[in-house]
Amino acid sequence: MFDEYGIPRGAELDEPALPALYHFVYCSRAADGLDDAEVGRIVEAAQRHNLARGITGVLVYGSGVFFQWIEGPAAEIQTLITSLHGDPRHYDIVSLSQSEEERERLYPNWDMERVEAEDIRLVLQDALDSAEDKNNVAALTRILKQLDSGPLVSLGRS
Secondary structure, eight states: OBOTTSOBTTOOTTSOOOOEEEEEEEEEEEOTTOOHHHHHHHHHHHHHHHHHHTOEEEEEEETTEEEEEEEEOHHHHHHHHHHHHTOTTEEEEEEEEEEEEEOOOSSTTOSSEEEEGGGHHHHHHHHHHHOOSHHHHHHHHHHHHHHHTSOGGGGSOO
C-alpha cells in the first residue's frame, strides 16, 4: 500500500498526476440549409467559448454530417452535451463514445478545429500515432475501424 516514506507504492515522484478528462464523441446530421459559412460560425463560437471552459477537440464536417470529439472537465462537457442536443442546426445525434478517465488530452492545443471530412482518417491516425495512453489508443482504434467499415462521406443525407 505505502512504502516506507508514506508514498503510495508505484507513485513516481517526478510524474504529475494526469487530469480527469471527460470525452464525448458523436456524429450527427446537419439541418437542411446549413452551409459552410454557418459551420464556420459554429467553429468560431466554439473557439471563443471552449478556451475559457477548458474544452478542446476537433470538428469534422462533410456531406451533411458532423463528427466531433470534445474533451475537458466533466461538468463543462455535460453542459455542452445538453447544449448540443438542443441545437437546431443538427439532428440524429449518435453518441459513439463518452467516459471520464485520467489521461492526457488528444487535442491539447485545439480549442476547436475544423477538419474536412476527407482528412479525418489522417487526423485520427495522427492522434493514434502520438497517443501514449492505452485508453486513447483503444478509442482511436475503434473509431478508425468504424471508418474502415464505411467512409464518413457516405453517411450524408438520404
